[in-house]
Amino acid sequence: MSVSPRSAPRRRTLLAGAVAALAAAVALPVGSALAAGAGSVNVYSTRQQFLIQPLFDAFTEKTGIEVNVVFAKEGLAERLRAEGDNSPADLVFTADIGRLADMVDMGVVQPVETEALTEAVPEQYRHPDGLWYGLTLRGRVIYASKERVPEGAVTSYADLADPRWEGKVCTRKGDHVYQVALLAAMIARHGDDWARDWLEGVKANLARKPQGNDRAQVKAIMEGQCDLAVGNTYYMGKMLEDPEQRAWAESATIIFPDQDGSGTHMNLSGVAMTTAAPNREHAVTLMEYLVSDEAQALYAELNHEYPVKPGVEWSDLLQSWGDFKMDPLSLDEVAKYRPEALMMVNSVGYNS
Template sequence: MPTRPRSSSSARISSAIVVAATLVAVPPAALAQSGEVNVYTYREAKLVAPLFEAFTKDTGIKVNTISASSGLEQRIATEGANSPADVLLTVDIGRLKEAIDLGVAQPIKSDVLDKVVPAQYRDPNGLWYAASARARVVYASKARVAQNEITYEELADPKWKGRVCIRSGQNIYNNALFAAAVAHYGEAKAEEWLKGLKANLAQKPSGGDREVARDIAAGKCDIGVGNTYYWALMSEREPDKKAWAEATKVILPTFQGHGTHMNVSGVILAKNAPNKANGLKLIEWLVGEQAQKIYADMNFEYPIRSGVKPHAVIAAYGELAADPLPIATIADNKKKAATLVDKVGFDN
């Protein structure tokens, strides 16, 4: 999702870090400010701006942000005790897992969060909580695909040979889907499934989820894999890509006997947060009704909070039967999934 400009020498300090746009630059000195909170975010600035503006209006707490496409957890670790980061906001379970592995998160103790966020969408030890959710679904040609139901297992069925488009198997969203397959099937069966999926590809994995819809619209393939919100963005907010959405439909796949694979946008409270109380206040606010409506209506994501409805475009995909597999379990299988992707030569 996010991308931005870099300066030459600072980019070399950590090649993973690509500093994106900032709403307000985080002060260089890591001094706590009673009316501020510092957020490192993987979410695109224009997507989180409405959230942070509403939070400031509600609380009077100013939100300073640094946005990047990768490397933020490593940056926090490098900054150590002097890090100004209070909160890390991610777009994928993999980033949350990396933050925990690097030791840059601290346990959050909050009755508010425990009451609102379902157990499957939070860390068992309170090291992260989901703020919103998305599903990894199938985009299908309206003209060439009659069926409206499909399983993830069926993506490896030979009937789809030469008909599937997908982005890199090592992409964080696909890696999470494949990790869920490992958790459900075990490594051996997941490997066979990946081999079958690879055999059905119409072309080398490339591009992003939007390009999957583009290639289906162009007739290069008939089905593909993408996140729920990308299709909605193309349909409602991106006029130059609206035709790609109009040529495709969204099918909510399931793992046999389970449900639709889910991923999350989640948050951690930084280990050395200089504004800890404000950081916790922001995290709790993000699961409140107002923030959850913003996530649903502006970002086209599934709300975490019960009682908040998804946007009408998302609801039109059909009734979501979410896979009950804990997100933390998926995260634990990500390395195995990445190894299998390389083993079967998925991206070759």
């Protein structure tokens, strides 16, 4: 799928209002009692409160429905399974296809199908049975040193395994969900043998033992430890916002791989309805709001992510990175290869 950036003057107005609303937001800690009954929606989220609260505030202002949030970095699928039918949660928010697939595999989410959701979210970014829907997209791209990597020298994921980059590549651990999803996409796209050869080649080119998060890889580029790294697009925006990390971002450029082939691997943030969902009607209303033009523009602006809904304007920063081709491979298909990808990471000893 080829994507063209767009712009709209209302985006800044929406963002300003949301940020003002955020100042008054109060998060519920994990373990707090969530409201049930008419006029509310209860959310479990692995996404940090400040990333999604502006959307919930805008939704409440528009509909009068309150949104109560419990944030936890991990363990929400297990919590939902333990709570069962007694869970107060209506919706669960998380990032990465792996975490959404885990919710499906553990049987803690139920299908939702409405015209608004299926029209807004392209087929490759939603579960075929409506068990989850993508909300925003992020590309898994190559970060390259502006000083040491000539323009055009790297154009594909395959280049990361080229021996000319021996000792020049940095990545986070291979069993992290972002890396597993990328490898699973390689398996789905090219087959097991190709993916294994590629992974072994990347390992042979590592400048250091896999470690740190995506931002740490870009910092390593600035420090000269490596010339190439793998990371999600939105981290460039996050680093540019942080005075202490801006220099990291400015040392690297984004390469969207495989523009002459299948396109850049995309992952997503998404939402699913829990099996309990005591406030199902209001939860559906919130899901539909989140894929509206208004919410999509706001969500993407706040998080430096791409709207999942085609035709919604990109932020100025995303536009500055340019148009690019996204891999149209279904993320539900990618999820099927995650167990194989994880076994492959371990069998080649990628993290050692």
